Amino acid sequence: MTAALEIEGLEAGYGGAPVLRGLDLVVKDGITAILGPSGCGKTTLLRSVAGFVSPTAGRISVAGTEVVRGRRSVPARQRRLGYVPQDGALFPHLDVAANIGFGLSGAERRGNGPDRVTAMLELVELPTGLAHRYPHELSGGQQQRVALARALAPRPTLVLLDEPFSSLDASLREDTGRAVARALRAAGAAALLVTHDQGEALSLADQVAVMMRGSFLQVASPAAVYLTPTEPEVASFLGHASLLDGRVTDGEDVTCALGRLPLRTPCASGAVRVAVRAEQLQIRDAVREGRPATVVDISFYGHDATVRVRLDSGEELAARTPATSVPAPGERVRVSVVGDVVAFAATG
Numbered sequence: 001m002t003a004a005l006e007i008e009g010l011e012a013g014y015g016g017a018p019v020l021r022g023l024d025l026v027v028k029d030g031i032t033a034i035l036g037p038s039g040c041g042k043t044t045l046l047r048s049v050a051g052f053v054s055p056t057a058g059r060i061s062v063a064g065t066e067v068v069r070g071r072r073s074v075p076a077r078q079r080r081l082g083y084v085p086q087d088g089a090l091f092p093h094l095d096v097a098a099n100i101g102f103g104l105s106g107a108e109r110r111g112n113g114p115d116r117v118t119a120m121l122e123l124v125e126l127p128t129g130l131a132h133r134y135p136h137e138l139s140g141g142q143q144q145r146v147a148l149a150r151a152l153a154p155r156p157t158l159v160l161l162d163e164p165f166s167s168l169d170a171s172l173r174e175d176t177g178r179a180v181a182r183a184l185r186a187a188g189a190a191a192l193l194v195t196h197d198q199g200e201a202l203s204l205a206d207q208v209a210v211m212m213r214g215s216f217l218q219v220a221s222p223a224a225v226y227l228t229p230t231e232p233e234v235a236s237f238l239g240h241a242s243l244l245d246g247r248v249t250d251g252e253d254v255t256c257a258l259g260r261l262p263l264r265t266p267c268a269s270g271a272v273r274v275a276v277r278a279e280q281l282q283i284r285d286a287v288r289e290g291r292p293a294t295v296v297d298i299s300f301y302g303h304d305a306t307v308r309v310r311l312d313s314g315e316e317l318a319a320r321t322p323a324t325s326v327p328a329p330g331e332r333v334r335v336s337v338v339g340d341v342v343a344f345a346a347t348g
Helices: 042-050 098-102 107-111 113-123 128-132 140-152 171-186 198-204 221-226 234-237
Strands: 005-012 019-029 031-034 057-062 064-069 081-085 160-161 190-195 209-212 213-220 242-248 253-256 260-261 270-276 282-283 292-302 305-310 317-320 332-337 343-346
Touching: 005 042, 005 305, 019 057, 019 213, 031 042, 031 171, 031 198, 042 057, 042 160, 042 190, 057 253, 057 332, 081 128, 081 140, 098 128, 098 140, 113 128, 113 140, 113 171, 140 160, 140 171, 171 198, 198 209, 198 221, 209 221, 213 234, 221 317, 234 242, 234 343, 242 317, 253 270, 260 332, 282 317, 305 332
Parallel strands: 031 190, 031 209, 081 160, 160 190
Antiparallel strands: 005 019, 005 057, 057 064, 209 213, 242 253, 242 270, 253 260, 270 343, 282 332, 292 305, 292 332, 305 317
């Protein structure tokens, strides 16, 4: 099976300053999320694939056709990609039907254009009655679905989505994201989704590429990058794991400020950094088992809360706790760990 997208040794930058540093990536099918903090190079990567940025080195192939080799590249309009920008960028003077049909050839518009528009509206789960409305008459979520329908109408192998849900409020973001994911899978199109939202990447994607400083730290399934991160930075960024110094002596357990903990995967003996997820930490009152600590502050979210504590040994940790059992700042508590942990060989 030909991969929808292959990237090898991709480098790009602006004014001599490197942004992408030798990226390799394969997207066979499904949704691949490029996840990372602002300024890490996500958008530059997407724009390089789209043809809006000229890389300085490397190779890009779309559906087996090479579109970039070194400084030579195929023009953006000839790459047959679907593209959904951050704000949808619908044409305000065209109605929904005309927006969706914009990417079709003249023959397609004259032939089965109306049928294709209807099929695309149904695919993105919008009423066909919206076909003759204008963008300003649609909600934000509807506009993004129309933008996806426009991108899918010419039947591209690959669709590029540049933080497409970031402008939507929380109530729309999840529903729109799931509808877009269903539409992409139903259309059989692979997708490259750029996002800084961890929940979005983990819940929508089949593959997650964690990016920092122009490089990929880990490319794997959502479960793998979360449960078995290969780098301390991945563990810290995804889910904000707390990192502690520790030591492995038998390969199966690690000793750290939280005591002796089982390892998720065997690790060579020696000094390590231990990643402990916030949901693994249990906060109890001071008369029970666990390591003594003091509550530093609370971030309350309604359904739960993040409690930052300082162990008596000095380390600070973030724990997630139910909203019904939130301690007060300054309260003395004990902290224990549920489940196994991941350790990384210490460097330096």
